[in-house]
Amino acid sequence: xxxxxxxxxxxxxxxxxxxxxxxxxxxxxxxxxxxxxxxxxxxxxxxxxxxxxxxxxxxxxxxxxxxxxxxxxxxxxxxxxxxxxxxxxxxxxxxxxxxxxxxxxxxxxxxxxxxxxxxxxxxxxxxxxxxxxxxxxxxxxxxxxxxxxxxxxxxxxxxxxxxxxxxxxxxxxxxxxxxxxxxxxxxxxxxxxxxxxxxxxxxxxxxxxxxxxxxxxxxxxxxxxxxxxxxxxxxxxxxxxxxxxxxxxxxxxxxxxxxxxxxxxxxxxxxxxxxxxxxxxxxxxxxxxxxxxxxxxxxxxxxxxxxxxxxxxxxxxxxxxxxxxxxxxxxxxxxxxxxxxxxxxxxxxx
Amino acid sequence: xxxxxxxxxxxxxxxxxxxxxxxxxxxxxxxxxxxxxxxxxxxxxxxxxxxxxxxxxxxxxxxxxxxxxxxxxxxxxxxxxxxxxxxxxxxxxxxxxxxxxxxxxxxxxxxxxxxxxxxxxxxxxxxxxxxxxxxxxxxxxxxxxxxxxxxxxxxxxxxxxxxxxxxxxxxxxxxxxxxxxxxxxxxxxxxxxxxxx
Numbered sequence: 001x002x003x004x005x006x007x008x009x010x011x012x013x014x015x016x017x018x019x020x021x022x023x024x025x026x027x028x029x030x031x032x033x034x035x036x037x038x039x040x041x042x043x044x045x046x047x048x049x050x051x052x053x054x055x056x057x058x059x060x061x062x063x064x065x066x067x068x069x070x071x072x073x074x075x076x077x078x079x080x081x082x083x084x085x086x087x088x089x090x091x092x093x094x095x096x097x098x099x100x101x102x103x104x105x106x107x108x109x110x111x112x113x114x115x116x117x118x119x120x121x122x123x124x125x126x127x128x129x130x131x132x133x134x135x136x137x138x139x140x141x142x143x144x145x146x147x148x149x150x151x152x153x154x155x156x157x158x159x160x161x162x163x164x165x166x167x168x169x170x171x172x173x174x175x176x177x178x179x180x181x182x183x184x185x186x187x188x189x190x191x192x193x194x195x196x197x198x199x200x201x202x203x204x205x206x207x208x209x210x211x212x213x214x215x216x217x218x219x220x221x222x223x224x225x226x227x228x229x230x231x232x233x234x235x236x237x238x239x240x241x242x243x244x245x246x247x248x249x250x251x252x253x254x255x256x257x258x259x260x261x262x263x264x265x266x267x268x269x270x271x272x273x274x275x276x277x278x279x280x281x282x283x284x285x286x287x288x289x290x291x292x293x294x295x296x297x298x299x300x301x302x303x304x305x306x307x308x309x310x311x312x313x314x315x316x317x318x319x320x321x322x323x324x325x326x327x328x329x330x331x332x333x334x335x336x337x338x339x340x341x342x343x344x345x346x347x348x349x350x
Numbered sequence: 351x352x353x354x355x356x357x358x359x360x361x362x363x364x365x366x367x368x369x370x371x372x373x374x375x376x377x378x379x380x381x382x383x384x385x386x387x388x389x390x391x392x393x394x395x396x397x398x399x400x401x402x403x404x405x406x407x408x409x410x411x412x413x414x415x416x417x418x419x420x421x422x423x424x425x426x427x428x429x430x431x432x433x434x435x436x437x438x439x440x441x442x443x444x445x446x447x448x449x450x451x452x453x454x455x456x457x458x459x460x461x462x463x464x465x466x467x468x469x470x471x472x473x474x475x476x477x478x479x480x481x482x483x484x485x486x487x488x489x490x491x492x493x494x495x496x497x498x499x500x501x502x503x504x505x506x507x508x509x510x511x512x513x514x515x516x517x518x519x520x521x522x523x524x525x526x527x528x529x530x531x532x533x534x535x536x537x538x539x540x541x542x543x544x545x546x547x
Binding site for chain 2: 011013014019048051052054055056057058059060061062063064065066069070072073074076077080081252
């Protein structure tokens with residue numbers, strides 16, 4: 001037993017048992033029993049004990065963490081990480097920018113990221129079914145804007161096919177390869193993605209589909225919202241009528257479909273860097289740079305007057321068009337989509 | 351939380367694990383940061399820089415037995431790197447001497463009578479912040495953040511016994527700071543103890 005009677009002021013807190021006791025004075029443990037008893041028998045030490053308690057309380061006083069600090073710092077962190085990734089990307093010169101358009105129905109869709117105006121407004125090769133096919137043969141992503149207000153980022157070596165006008169009940173598209181969807185919300189008309197091995201059905205959400213015929217795993221990953229995934233061995237009509245059970249995946253989840261065994265495997269979705277569009281005090285020009293990078297769309301704007309303007313907005317889970325619309329509302333700008341570019345007009349953010 | 355899993359996840363670039371790490375540790379790192387620098391912006395910047403580094407160099411992260419220890423040590427370095435600590439420290443050492451001399455004299459009876467626990471705490475808070483920075487650091491790491499003497503020694507680059515001495519000196523100064531004010535306070539307690547029960 002230590003000789004506590006000779007303890008100097010300040011020594012008490014060096015005793016871990018003593019600290020345990022003042023942390024939980026009402027607990028019924030060995031420390032509490034001992035020290036309660038000791039304090040009673042050594043009233044001459046009460047000042048030192050009280051001093052130790054107060055010193056302990058002062059050192060351990062909680063600091064208040066502002067409620068918004070966590071999200072604020074996270075937002076900044078996301079922005080930094082994204083610009084870090086951009087900075088690290090070796091700036092390889094864009095080789096031949098070519099996007100093959102098999103059939104185009106220009107009256108209802110705007111095709112972006114094409115690199116040339118030639119393709120825009122062409123109305124040839126529209127077949128009987130009025131299907132439009134866009135293939136991305138570039139080495140960087142490009143974006144297709146659909147008539148219903150949804151946007152699709154089409155990654156290299158991928159194609160998408162969709163009707164000139166969606167039918168009354170469904171918004172149905174076919175893809176092969178990798179595509180990121182930000183679907184305009186419409187509860188009346190489900191959005192249905194048919195890929196090599198899967199059907200993915202949603203009402204409005206953002207998700208990634210990666211599926212080609214030759215692959216042994218197909219993958220659907222959800223950023224926000226909920227999607228239903230079916231194997232393509234399922235009956236299409238039953239899927240459309242909602243009669244079938246599906247793999248339901250929600251926020252930040254993914255399913256991998258083993259095409260040989262026809263089984264679904266669930267995983268957490270970790271490819272979130274590009275998919276978070278939460279901006280906190282982010283320079284507007286920085287946001288535009290990010291959009292150009294992610295969507296492969298050129299943004300034409302007088303950059304000088306926007307220097308020093310920043311944006312606070314959560315733009316995750318909405319189509320590209322909607323993002324531009326909201327930013328323009330925030331900084332009081334006008335916008336129009338033209339070929340592979342968005343043109344913004346306004347007079348700064350003052 | 352399984353520390354190893356999270357750390358390994360981050361090492362292979364699992365963004366979700368990274369997010370979990372941030373989410374789990376943000377509050378305690380923030381509050382520790384506020385303890386040692388008391389400036390929201392500096393603390394936020396330090397946390398931001400720390401996590402940016404983690405993600406930036408995630409492939410090169412070395413295996414760690416304690417993520418918590420690693421994070422605290424890093425945040426501490428980040429914050430101190432942003433302050434010119436050395437200059438400040440020497441100034442502090444001088445200030446503290448005069449501070450203690452003054453408080454000794456300033457104790458006239460008039461004040462003592464009005465002294466309450468909250469006043470004592472307020473005075474302690476000032477005194478605490480004015481301690482030589484290494485003493486203050488060690489006290490916070492020991493009592494606020496519950497690190498072991500060994501871990502604290504590791505962070506402060508000194509052996510365990512020196513850490514104990516440092517903490518002892520810090521506590522002694524704080525105790526001296528309370529002076530007679532506390533004795534009066536204690537006397538009231540004793541009085542209550544013997545006559546009011």
